[in-house]
Amino acid sequence: MFTHALVRVPCENFASGLTTSGRLGAPDYNLMLRQHDAYVDALRSLGLTVITLPPENDFPDAHFVEDTAVVVPEVAVITNPGAPARRGEERTVAPTLGRYKRLARIEAPGTLDGGDVLLVDRRFFVGLSERTNAEGARQFTEIMTARGYAVDTVPVGQGLHFKSGVNHLGGRTLLATPDFAGLPVLAGYDVLVTPAGEDYAANTLYVNGTLLTPAGFPGVRRLLDGLGLPVVELDMSETRKMDGGLTCLSLRFADQPGTGGA
Numbered sequence: 001m002f003t004h005a006l007v008r009v010p011c012e013n014f015a016s017g018l019t020t021s022g023r024l025g026a027p028d029y030n031l032m033l034r035q036h037d038a039y040v041d042a043l044r045s046l047g048l049t050v051i052t053l054p055p056e057n058d059f060p061d062a063h064f065v066e067d068t069a070v071v072v073p074e075v076a077v078i079t080n081p082g083a084p085a086r087r088g089e090e091r092t093v094a095p096t097l098g099r100y101k102r103l104a105r106i107e108a109p110g111t112l113d114g115g116d117v118l119l120v121d122r123r124f125f126v127g128l129s130e131r132t133n134a135e136g137a138r139q140f141t142e143i144m145t146a147r148g149y150a151v152d153t154v155p156v157g158q159g160l161h162f163k164s165g166v167n168h169l170g171g172r173t174l175l176a177t178p179d180f181a182g183l184p185v186l187a188g189y190d191v192l193v194t195p196a197g198e199d200y201a202a203n204t205l206y207v208n209g210t211l212l213t214p215a216g217f218p219g220v221r222r223l224l225d226g227l228g229l230p231v232v233e234l235d236m237s238e239t240r241k242m243d244g245g246l247t248c249l250s251l252r253f254a255d256q257p258g259t260g261g262a
């Protein structure tokens with residue numbers, strides 16, 4: 001069970017962040033803040049204590065905190081983000097996570113974005129993408145295998161991050177876009193496949209038995225309803241305009257006694 005989530009308030013110039021999705025229209029800051037508040041409220045309603053970092057005007061993508069760290073009970077891995085414009089976001093995340101966890105770091109020339117890292121039970125999938133390179137994945141594998149986790153690397157052909165295409169819905173169930181669903185490494189899981197036009201909703205988040213999913217994707221909603229878990233839809237329009245997904249707005253973790261501090 002997660003007990004905590006770390007988020008960051010989007011900064012006023014969040015629309016200057018990296019994006020490839022110009023066709024979705026101009027981002028609206030006030031709407032972004034309202035949608036972010038609703039996201040935080042959803043996490044709180046699931047029992048999480050939400051730690052909120054202040055906006056970072058020099059880093060317009062910094063509210064995508066998921067990319068700056070990977071947190072498990074044993075360790076928080078501070079990443080070296082793959083996009084040069086985002087390097088430095090991790091500096092203000094590390095001290096906060098350090099209050100709860102031991103820290104490890106991905107060091108240059110390794111790069112790794114948390115959006116490429118999916119944990120299913122004690123097995124990690126790490127996407128090799130434009131943001132995560134082989135050296136970053138190698139360092140991550142060393143850190144996590146030393147702590148008893150399995151790590152598989154997967155090439156990300158399509159989309160920004162591995163979790164743009166595949167996410168865990170609890171138990172043995174995954175949700176994947178058609179491009180990722182047939183990956184040999186996913187054999188052995190129950191893989192639900194997003195219907196045509198609904199790839200964005202593959203980025204659905206399982207938190208303590210509830211599924212948080214982007215609003216406006218009825219086919220994915222039907223698939224999720226079939227699992228019998230509570231489903232909460234969140235409007236992600238402004239996050240999507242900046243190539244962001246629902247998972248990337250937070251870092252979720254369990255604050256277990258004995259795992260914090262040095």
Ligand code: CIR
Nearest residue numbers: 018064115242243244245248
């Ligand atoms: C970027 O391109 O880095 C940001 N505009 C979006 C990052 C989204 N992160 C994520 O999905 N994990």
